[in-house]
Amino acid sequence: MSYLPPVDQRASQLPAIFKYVPVRGEEELDRACAMIADRSLWFWHVTGQNDERECQPDVFWGGGFEEIYRYFLDDLREAFPDADQGAIERQARMAASNPQIPKPEQVYRMWAICCFSAARDCPYLWREYGADGAGIMIEYPTPEGSSAGLAGRVTYTDEPVRLDLLQMDESTMYRVFTTKTTQWRREREYRMAQRLDAPSSGRSVVFSDLKIASVTIGARLQVASAARVQQVCQRAGIEVRQAQRGLAADNRAQGGDRG
Numbered sequence: 001m002s003y004l005p006p007v008d009q010r011a012s013q014l015p016a017i018f019k020y021v022p023v024r025g026e027e028e029l030d031r032a033c034a035m036i037a038d039r040s041l042w043f044w045h046v047t048g049q050n051d052e053r054e055c056q057p058d059v060f061w062g063g064g065f066e067e068i069y070r071y072f073l074d075d076l077r078e079a080f081p082d083a084d085q086g087a088i089e090r091q092a093r094m095a096a097s098n099p100q101i102p103k104p105e106q107v108y109r110m111w112a113i114c115c116f117s118a119a120r121d122c123p124y125l126w127r128e129y130g131a132d133g134a135g136i137m138i139e140y141p142t143p144e145g146s147s148a149g150l151a152g153r154v155t156y157t158d159e160p161v162r163l164d165l166l167q168m169d170e171s172t173m174y175r176v177f178t179t180k181t182t183q184w185r186r187e188r189e190y191r192m193a194q195r196l197d198a199p200s201s202g203r204s205v206v207f208s209d210l211k212i213a214s215v216t217i218g219a220r221l222q223v224a225s226a227a228r229v230q231q232v233c234q235r236a237g238i239e240v241r242q243a244q245r246g247l248a249a250d251n252r253a254q255g256g257d258r259g
Contacts, residue, residue: 005152005174011142011190012149016213017116019138022131023218029225031204032136033232039210043112043194044202046177051184057176061099062164069096071166102165110196112203113177116140116151118188121244125187126218133220133243136229139213147192147207154189156182214239 004010011017019041021032034040046055061068072092080088117125126133142149152174161175177193194205215233217226217240233240 004150005178009153010149011116011118011151011153012144012146014118014142016120016139016141017118017148017151017190018120018125019114019116019140020125020129020135021138022129022135023221023225023229024131024134028135029228033228034204035138036212036215036229036232036236036238038206039208039212040204040206041114041192041210042202042204043114043192043196045109045112045196051180053181055176057161057163059101059163059165061101061166063166065096067166068099069093072096072099110198111173111177112194112196114151114192114194114205116148116190116192118190121216126243130218131220133218135218135221137216137218137243139215141211141213146209146211148210151190151192152178154178154180154184154187154191156180156185158182212236212238214241216241216243219243 007013019035021028021035023029023032031042035042063071069092072095073089076083076088076092077085119125120139121137126135126137129135130137140148142151155175155178157179158181161172161179163172163176174193178191180187180189194203196203215229215238217229219242221229230240
């Protein structure tokens, strides 16, 4: 995403951010090892997040007929540069006479996000995103100007983002992608956004400047999976740590509270 978060909201204000990765089978193990070996990140489509209220802004048309007509006219001319201009103008008038409010996922169907946390070895995050300890936690340093350092801090509020379809800019879209309800505040989340080449559930993106300071093996990760992760880390010169033994037990004791 070309839009840069405000400096005080960037992950570069922190020493590092952390990604909890589940490893419950061969497919997830392959993805986790690729993330380490290739310095790649998986970006999920914005509509595939775990909160159904997420990325659900208050969408509206913030203008009258002339402003909406001009919006549709410019949009149609760009989409159909060789079409008859008279037909384009008639179509734009029809659309402006009864403008429909698109579903949010139609507005940003070409965007995906990758999520991190500022919290290291958090029992709640191990449970929710690290497969209750059957996964890994990757530590990414966040120096100023680096890809990881440009991840933006999530804002937690129960007020939806106001999204004027006539004034959609990257600053507004950034706020849509980095706003969650207050019940998720404990996640201390940071996000990177990536534009998709085509509508899809997500994609893997390689970042040549992405550094990994350490990989922590979850307390319940299968022995064979842990050995493979350690081998990949050894080849890459990455420190391997073991999660605290008590984390898995703490997770199970806390039950299913997602508040």
